[in-house]
Amino acid sequence: MCVNVVQFVYSELKDNATEEEIKLLLDKACSLFSGETRQKCVNMVNTYFDMLVSLLTQQLSPDQICQAMGFCASSKQVLSVHPGPLPEGHTKKDKSGSECDMCITVVQYVYSQLKNESTEEEIKEFLDQACSFFPEESRQKCVNMVNTYLDIIVSLLIQQTTPTQLCQIVGFCPNSKKMPSSVHPVPQPKAHIVKSRSGAECDICINVVQFVYSELKDNATEEEIKQLLDKACSLLPWSSKQKCIDMVNNYLDMLVALIIQQLSPDEICQTLGFCPSSIAASPVVTSASHFSKQGIPKVTFGGECEICKNVVQFVYNEMKDKSSEEEVKKLLDGVCNLFAEAERQECVSLVNTYLDVLVPMLLKKYTPTQICQSLHLCPNARATSLPSAPKNVSPKKMADPDPECDFCQSIVKLVHDELKDEKTEAAVKKGLDHVCDLCPTRQKCITFVNTYYERLVSLLLQEMDPNLICKDFLHLCSEGPRGNFECTFCNYALHFIQNQLVDNVTEARVQEVLDKLCDELPEQFAG
Structure with missing residues (x-):
């Protein structure tokens, strides 16, 4: 019906016809139909009159006009934003709802108006223009749709997304x-x-x-x-x-x-x-021309651990005494350009994954080994520096790497190093509360700290060695050969007494602390 109407109008149209003359021709075209078809034609003309006039004055073909209004499926594409055809896909009106129909009609109209290399401003003007062609009761809905999704619609039109695809993306069609x-x-x-x-x-x-x-x-x-x-x-x-x-x-x-x-x-x-x-x-690491080319070796072996250490060392080489967070991030952004091509992608992935953890640790001046072990990119020293097994000892007797032990030691060491000389209960608790922010496996860290919180506070206040805390007090490290019980007890007792005495070293105070010691012993020393 639509194609027949447009063909009739073109056949009767004179040069320089006015809108009124076009309107009369459209009405005359509808009179050629009978029954229900005539009424459908009248409704179509009344609803889309302004759009029909605009498209007819541009001398688009009947097929293009009816496709632009959504009455015909697009067997060939409408004009594209840039030279070349639109992406494949039909533009037949989706019958799932008025919003879908409206969206597709608007997009088809815009495509019909676009010239090669149209600007964003021109596209926005066509979108506004499209809504003006709708009947008054639908016009505001169209305006709201365009205003809400303007930037997205413009972007998708520039990418030559088909009307159906575009309207699916913005949620108006299923x-x-x-x-x-x-x-x-x-x-x-x-x-x-x-x-x-x-x-x-x-x-x-x-x-x-x-x-x-x-x-x-x-x-x-x-x-x-x-x-x-x-x-x-x-x-x-x-x-x-x-x-x-x-x-x-x-x-x-x-x-x-x-x-x-x-x-x-x-x-x-x-x-x-x-x-x-x-x-x-573009790649992450844009330019490294301002970096020292001798700051990092071209890594060719060693995997994540070596890459991590070299990244950290490079940043330290380039850092000033009081570098800001932004300066550290800038150094991290540039470091991967200095790696050999085979390791560059792994470096970029590493920096990308751990950026928010690396920055605060670098600002706190942890060593490359400490940082990379805490990120679990390097094995803990206890797992890498095992002595060779004596010839008469079975390999089964050798200690194996223990992830739970390593994890505990890395967390406790981070808090221990952070405290420095401030060994107050408040400082210890603050350190435990924030240590998980530096840990890539944050949820695991939170669970660990919550489980052992009170004991960790007590043990860290005694300035116990992180290895002893995890092995002898929290029992998270495999036993291996049994340690010397008396030696461990002696270490704990001395730490406890020193912390209790502080500057009040009188005989009476020493006796008081010794009496208190037995009540404060961890369970492995009790009884």
């Missing part, structure tokens, strides 16, 4: 439930993003989408994509986790739809407004 069978993970940038983009939200968004693509299988369902988005947030450092959860919750349907469209991570995050569209995808 999505298909399956990923296309041809979906394969989008090729990843050569380096992951590490705080070199335009803000934390951009970094989080890019990393989340990259993770989803890396885990995505062919024919993944929407539900599977949503599960991967949830999982992605759980893998981020604690400081970024809540931002990630908020982002996924607020943009879940759009994220799923954009991933289904197979847009790249940069395109998705630009579309959602988390990254500026003017910034092209």
Whole structure:
């Protein structure tokens, strides 16, 4: 019907026809139909009169006009934003609701108006213009839709998203439930993003989408994509986790739809407004020209442990006496450029994963070994410096690496080193309350501290060695050959007495502390 009406108007149209003359021709066209078809034609003309006039004056073909208004499926594409065809996909009106119909009609109209290399401002003008063609009762709904999703719609139009796809992405039309069978993970940038983009939200968004693509299988369902988005947030450092959860919750349907469209991570995050569209995808580490080329060796072996130590050492070599947090981050952003190509990606991933933990530890001047062991990128010294087994000793007798013991010792050592000379109960508790912020496995750390909190406070106040605390008092380290009970007891007793006496070293006070000692003994010394 639509095509026949437009063809009739063109056949009767004179040069320089006025709007009134076009209106008369449209009415005349409808009179050629009978019954219900005539009434449908009249309704169409009344509803879309302004749009029809605009499209007719541009001398678009009948097919293009009826496709732009959503009455015909698009067998060939409407004009594109940039040279070349629109992405494949039909533009037939979705019958699932008025919002879907309205959205598709608006997008089709904009595509019909666009010229090659149209600007964002021109696209926005066409969107405003599209709403003016709707009947009064629908016009405000159209305006609200455009105002709410303006930046996203413009971004998707520039990317030549089909009308149906675009309206699915912004939530006005239902999505298909399956990923296309041809979906394969989008090729990843050569380096992951590490705080070199335009803000934390951009970094989080890019990393989340990259993770989803890396885990995505062919024919993944929407539900599977949503599960991967949830999982992605759980893998981020604690400081970024809540931002990630908020982002996924607020943009879940759009994220799923954009991933289904197979847009790249940069395109998705630009579309959602988390990254500026003017910034092209680029490796994290942009330029290292201002860094000392002798600051770090070209690592060719040793894995994560060696890379971690070299990263930390490089930062220390370049740091000033009172470097700020931003200066340390800048050094971390540049360090991976100095690695050999084979290790560069691993370096970028390491910095990306542990950035929020590395910065405070570097500012506190922990040694490279301490930092990398606390991140569990290097084995604890006790697991790497074991002596060779004597020839007459079975290998089974040798001590094995003990993850629980290593974890305990790294946490206790962090608090112990942080306290320095301030061994008050308040300082110890403060150290325990904040130590998990420096730990990449934060939840495990919190569970550990909560479980042993009171005992840790007591033992740290006695200035006990972290190894003794974990092995002899918390029993988290394998026994190996049994230690000397008397020696351990003596060490504990001396620490306790020294802390109790302070400067009041009188005979009466010593006796009082000795009497108190037996009541304060840990359970392994009691009885």
